[in-house]
Amino acid sequence: MSAEKSEWESSQFRKYDLNLEEIPRLHCDDPRVDELMQKNQPVLITGSNLVKSAVDKWTLDYLEKNLDKSNHTVFVSRNHKFKYFDEKKIYSKTSPKGVEFSPPTKRVEMKVADFAKKLNEWKRGDERLYLQESLNSSMGSTIVEDFLKFNWQFVTEKKNKYHWGELTSNVLFVAMEGNVTPCHYDEQQNLFAQIAGYKRCILFAPDQFECLYPHPVYHPHDRQSMIDFDRPDYTKYPKFKNVKGCETVVGPGDVLYIPIYWWHHVESLMRGGPTITVNFWYKAGPTNLEYPLQDHQKVSIMRNVEKMLLEVLQEPKEVGPLLRTMVLGRYS
Ligand SMILES: CC[C@@H](CC(=O)C(=O)O)C(=O)O
Numbered sequence: 001m002s003a004e005k006s007e008w009e010s011s012q013f014r015k016y017d018l019n020l021e022e023i024p025r026l027h028c029d030d031p032r033v034d035e036l037m038q039k040n041q042p043v044l045i046t047g048s049n050l051v052k053s054a055v056d057k058w059t060l061d062y063l064e065k066n067l068d069k070s071n072h073t074v075f076v077s078r079n080h081k082f083k084y085f086d087e088k089k090i091y092s093k094t095s096p097k098g099v100e101f102s103p104p105t106k107r108v109e110m111k112v113a114d115f116a117k118k119l120n121e122w123k124r125g126d127e128r129l130y131l132q133e134s135l136n137s138s139m140g141s142t143i144v145e146d147f148l149k150f151n152w153q154f155v156t157e158k159k160n161k162y163h164w165g166e167l168t169s170n171v172l173f174v175a176m177e178g179n180v181t182p183c184h185y186d187e188q189q190n191l192f193a194q195i196a197g198y199k200r201c202i203l204f205a206p207d208q209f210e211c212l213y214p215h216p217v218y219h220p221h222d223r224q225s226m227i228d229f230d231r232p233d234y235t236k237y238p239k240f241k242n243v244k245g246c247e248t249v250v251g252p253g254d255v256l257y258i259p260i261y262w263w264h265h266v267e268s269l270m271r272g273g274p275t276i277t278v279n280f281w282y283k284a285g286p287t288n289l290e291y292p293l294q295d296h297q298k299v300s301i302m303r304n305v306e307k308m309l310l311e312v313l314q315e316p317k318e319v320g321p322l323l324r325t326m327v328l329g330r331y332s
């Protein structure tokens with residue numbers, strides 16, 4: 001992948017054993033953008049001015065001065081990975097009895113000033129921080145003003161053209177250089193707008209499900225890959241060797257379309273300073289079942305089968321044996 005005007009270099013990437021294609025990088029007026037989005041394919045869109053009002057202004061200092069003085073949600077990790085988990089699933093009735101789940105990160109509330117201070121004073125071996133919070137009207141009048149100046153026409157045009165559901169949230173992400181959000185998928189359409197710094201985004205299509213081994217649906221790490229990209233266990237996860245993916249680097253002003261159910265791994269480039277992103281998450285649109293079904297629809301079906309089996313069996317340990325009895329030698 002070539003650096004745009006050498007703003008970054010691949011030595012700032014973390015090293016993984018992956019062969020990756022490049023995600024197309026196209027100007028927003030290029031008709032191929034819509035050809036790809038129509039097919040639920042990722043594309044990096046330039047020139048949209050989606051978050052121009054923030055690109056010109058938002059730095060850590062600016063956020064410190066203008067984000068309101070109350071607390072903000074910050075995740076803390078003992079390493080560079082910030083693997084998401086659903087707290088509600090740690091204690092749910094279907095979580096296996098006595099199976100200890102040790103959260104890989106902790107969620108704290110922090111003033112932006114304290115967050116910025118810790119980033120500026122960070123040294124190797126210290127805990128890492130990742131501010132992640134939905135933007136809302138209580139974010140301070142200046143931030144709200146910048147937010148209202150986003151190019152809403154651009155995103156609304158995409159929402160209407162592809163019959164997406166409602167905009168559910170705009171999440172603000174402020175990461176330390178080197179932070180990684182491990183490989184996972186979301187059940188929402190996502191316009192991922194980069195404001196400051198550079199992020200490498202590695203994406204895999206929903207049909208790579210069997211190469212990426214997601215945790216069971218009942219698990220707190222539902223939707224997250226079980227594979228540690230830093231040290232893949234090819235014995236436990238042999239199909240990871242064959243995974244096919246694509247990648248791009250998003251920089252200020254770029255918008256990456258991350259289609260619903262597409263796996264993505266996101267890393268803030270090492271030695272690249274803090275990164276700032278705002279995403280636009282949209283609910284899925286109405287599902288019209290046309291055959292052959294699309295790969296993301298099959299993921300949705302598998303999720304529903306797992307949920308139904310859990311509901312009726314109650315005991316997660318019984319799901320695997322029942323599925324094996326049903327499939328092995330009969331459907332395989
Ligand atoms: C959750 C954080 C991640 C973004 C992402 O996964 C998304 O927008 O869906 C990132 O940028 O580190």
Ligand SMILES: [Zn+2]
Nearest residue numbers: 184185186264
């Ligand atoms: Zn995501």
